[in-house]
Amino acid sequence: QQPVQSPQAVILREGEDAVINCSSSKALYSVHWYRQKHGEAPVFLMILLKGGEQKGHEKISASFNEKKQQSSLYLTASQLSYSGTYFCGPGAGGTSYGKLTFGQGTILTVHP
Amino acid sequence: EADIYQTPRYLVIGTGKKITLECSQTMGHDKMYWYQQDPGMELHLIHYSYGVNSTEKGDLSSESTVSRIRTEHFPLTLESARPSHTSQYLCASTPRGMSYEQYFGPGTRLTVT
Numbered sequence: 001q002q003p004v005q006s007p008q009a010v011i012l013r014e015g016e017d018a019v020i021n022c023s024s025s026k027a028l029y030s031v032h033w034y035r036q037k038h039g040e041a042p043v044f045l046m047i048l049l050k051g052g053e054q055k056g057h058e059k060i061s062a063s064f065n066e067k068k069q070q071s072s073l074y075l076t077a078s079q080l081s082y083s084g085t086y087f088c089g090p091g092a093g094g095t096s097y098g099k100l101t102f103g104q105g106t107i108l109t110v111h112p
Numbered sequence: 113e114a115d116i117y118q119t120p121r122y123l124v125i126g127t128g129k130k131i132t133l134e135c136s137q138t139m140g141h142d143k144m145y146w147y148q149q150d151p152g153m154e155l156h157l158i159h160y161s162y163g164v165n166s167t168e169k170g171d172l173s174s175e176s177t178v179s180r181i182r183t184e185h186f187p188l189t190l191e192s193a194r195p196s197h198t199s200q201y202l203c204a205s206t207p208r209g210m211s212y213e214q215y216f217g218p219g220t221r222l223t224v225t
Contacts, residue, residue, distance in 0.1 A: 032214070040196070041202060041218055042155065044213035044214065044215070047212075047213060086153075087154065099145075102154050102155040104154045
């Protein structure tokens with residue numbers, strides 16, 4: 001089951017903040033976040049693990065609510081370079097660890 | 113900088129042809145993946161491998177097949193290409209362990225005429 005991301009699209013001016021949400025119907029072991037610019041490959045932003053461990057980008061933060069099976073990505077003081085499509089990828093545990101099912105994506109556009 | 117390579121970057125080919133998309137990584141990563149992505153759409157996992165001689169199908173059914181004979185190499189083959197196979201194919205890899213990001217290759221954009 002594919003996770004659901006919201007909103008589908010966000011338009012910001014430089015310096016504004018945004019929150020992107022990701023909800024899963026399955027129990028989560030981890031959540032990955034990636035950004036993909038047009039015509040390029042996805043680039044890693046953040047991993048959140050069950051238990052609270054995080055790895056990621058300096059200026060981007062995220063939260064992971066295991067009980068609600070949700071994650072949120074917080075983009076503060078947005079820059080033009082933040083424009084792109086953001087994907088969350090919840091990861092399963094057990095024998096399927098490392099296998100991600102990506103959401104449909106959130107298109108973020110930052111204007112000067 | 114991740115060292116994961118895909119060739120060709122672009123391929124236009126006629127219906128019925130056999131094609132192989134190459135993916136190689138020089139990082140010694142155990143796990144490798146193939147994703148299919150249509151323009152503006154989400155990434156769909158079509159194949160993954162946890163190591164040599166280990167391959168499994170992903171969530172999206174695909175007529176393609178893969179092999180993993182060497183750690184660094186994970187080719188994808190379509191025996192008979194069809195217009196419905198037109199898409200972008202992205203290869204990714206990640207080290208052993210549970211808390212590592214996936215490194216993506218630049219992708220192969222396939223067009224079947």
